[in-house]
Amino acid sequence: MKLPSLYSGSSLLMASLVIQLITVVVVASGGGSSTTTTSSTAAAPKKYNAMFTFGDSMDETGNICVASSNKTELNVLTCTHPPYGETYFGRPSCRWCDGRVVVDFVAQALGLPLLPPSKAKGKDFRRGVNMAITGGTAMNFTFYRSLGIENPVWNHGSLDTQIQWFKDLLPSICGTEQSCKGYMRKSLFMFGAYGGNDYNVQLLERGLTPEQAMNYTPKIVGAIADGVEKLIALGAVHVVVPGIFPTGCLPIFLSLLGDGDGDGDLDDAGCLKAYNLLSKYHNWMLRKQVEALQRRHHNSTRLMYADYYGLVYQMVQEPHKFGFSAPFEACCGAGGGKYNFDLSARCGMDGATVACRHPSARLSWDGIHPTEAANKVIAGALLRGPYCTPPILS
Numbered sequence: 072m073k074l075p076s077l078y079s080g081s082s083l084l085m086a087s088l089v090i091q092l093i094t095v096v097v098v099a100s101g102g103g104s105s106t107t108t109t110s111s112t113a114a115a116p117k118k119y120n121a122m123f124t125f126g127d128s129m130d131e132t133g134n135i136c137v138a139s140s141n142k143t144e145l146n147v148l149t150c151t152h153p154p155y156g157e158t159y160f161g162r163p164s165c166r167w168c169d170g171r172v173v174v175d176f177v178a179q180a181l182g183l184p185l186l187p188p189s190k191a192k193g194k195d196f197r198r199g200v201n202m203a204i205t206g207g208t209a210m211n212f213t214f215y216r217s218l219g220i221e222n223p224v225w226n227h228g229s230l231d232t233q234i235q236w237f238k239d240l241l242p243s244i245c246g247t248e249q250s251c252k253g254y255m256r257k258s259l260f261m262f263g264a265y266g267g268n269d270y271n272v273q274l275l276e277r278g279l280t281p282e283q284a285m286n287y288t289p290k291i292v293g294a295i296a297d298g299v300e301k302l303i304a305l306g307a308v309h310v311v312v313p314g315i316f317p318t319g320c321l322p323i324f325l326s327l328l329g330d331g332d333g334d335g336d337l338d339d340a341g342c343l344k345a346y347n348l349l350s351k352y353h354n355w356m357l358r359k360q361v362e363a364l365q366r367r368h369h370n371s372t373r374l375m376y377a378d379y380y381g382l383v384y385q386m387v388q389e390p391h392k393f394g395f396s397a398p399f400e401a402c403c404g405a406g407g408g409k410y411n412f413d414l415s416a417r418c419g420m421d422g423a424t425v426a427c428r429h430p431s432a433r434l435s436w437d438g439i440h441p442t443e444a445a446n447k448v449i450a451g452a453l454l455r456g457p458y459c460t461p462p463i464l465s
């Protein structure tokens with residue numbers, strides 16, 4: 072997920088606040104960690120050549136800071152301000168976290184270097200490169216512009232654009248098309264999570280209800296599935312495809328939409344029911360698509376569906392099992408209250424430059440993105456399971 076244009080679009084945001092959360096018809100039962108993905112004949116290699124990753128601010132490792140020449144925007148995108156980066160890098164590293172993001176942990180576990188952002192100049196990309204960028208969406212900006220969305224934050228690199236960046240880099244990574252096929256076969260791909268921002272646009276910018284936003288789910292999931300097909304056509308064999316987080320458990324949504332509507336809108340764990348239902352619906356449909364793709368390419372491809380929803384929901388329900396407390400409270404920010412989230416006092420803004428005392432005991436870093444500690448848990452689940460079907464290291 073990524074921060075919306077909440078910065079500038081506060082009137083629209085306000086409009087969305089007053090929208091009654093409606094009772095959403097139960098459309099999906101996804102979200103569990105049970106496994107149904109067909110096992111394939113392609114076994115995990117002991118060592119991967121490289122790792123190629125795609126996505127949004129969850130896995131941003133620096134692209135936005137190279138890509139955006141808009142100083143106002145970079146100032147609004149506070150990942151360049153302290154205390155971002157304080158835990159691992161000791162300074163802001165253009166990551167939306169106090170330390171490493173999920174792709175960093177996975178790369179390190181596989182004996183690979185931290186992945187350079189694809190827009191970095193003069194870097195060696197042969198052991199991996201990260202295309203993820205803040206604002207990344209599954210649908211392209213032409214599509215959003217046709218819906219009246221103008222905010223440039225959604226125009227930095229949609230899924231198709233990121234695949235094009237990757238294609239442009241291929242000759243420098245592995246040479247000819249033929250030698251690249253062999254190289255790709257022994258590389259790990261992480262495709263997303265995509266979708267978080269596509270729903271942010273619908274919910275926060277356009278002010279749709281979660282139920283209305285569901286109308287876009289087939290398109291969004293279809294774009295992700297098409298993207299996976301494109302990677303397979305390039306020679307990708309090992310591809311992790313994550314679903315989205317339980318949106319209704321994030322401090323940003325809870326603080327914006329959770330109060331004043333009555334407790335009936337919250338589930339037993341304390342998350343917004345209607346928003347989680349949207350996330351579950353997306354994940355259920357995505358998982359079906361991943362399974363269909365796995366069947367279609369069963370000879371050659373090993374697709375891994377990552378159940379981020381199930382894992383993060385477990386962290387919210389039983390935080391102590393992971394060494395966490397206060398799962399609904401942002402560690403960094405000056406919002407105060409139950410969620411410690413306020414759009415005008417977000418992490419990194421003036422007055423919000425000191426994080427909570429123990430980020431390693433927290434799930435949410437800035438109310439939108441997880442802490443390094445939570446990212447480490449997520450990476451562990453991707454590598455060894457559960458919540459990744461099959462796990463990367465199986």
Ligand SMILES: *[C@@H]1O[C@H](CO)[C@@H](O)[C@H](O)[C@H]1NC(C)=O
Pocket residue numbers: 079141142143144147223224
């Ligand atoms: C620069 O960023 C700001 C904040 O996101 C935005 O309002 C503005 O339109 C951007 N300017 C350009 C030229 O894209």
Ligand SMILES: *[C@@H]1O[C@H](CO)[C@@H](O)[C@H](O)[C@H]1NC(C)=O
Pocket residue numbers: 210211212213214231
């Ligand atoms: C953008 O997405 C739309 C809808 O998915 C598609 O029809 C169109 O060709 C895409 N445009 C570009 C420039 O990629």
Ligand SMILES: *[C@@H]1O[C@H](CO)[C@@H](O)[C@H](O)[C@H]1NC(C)=O
Pocket residue numbers: 370
């Ligand atoms: C998959 O393998 C089977 C037998 O091993 C073969 O008959 C089939 O043509 C293959 N399919 C593809 C798409 O390569």
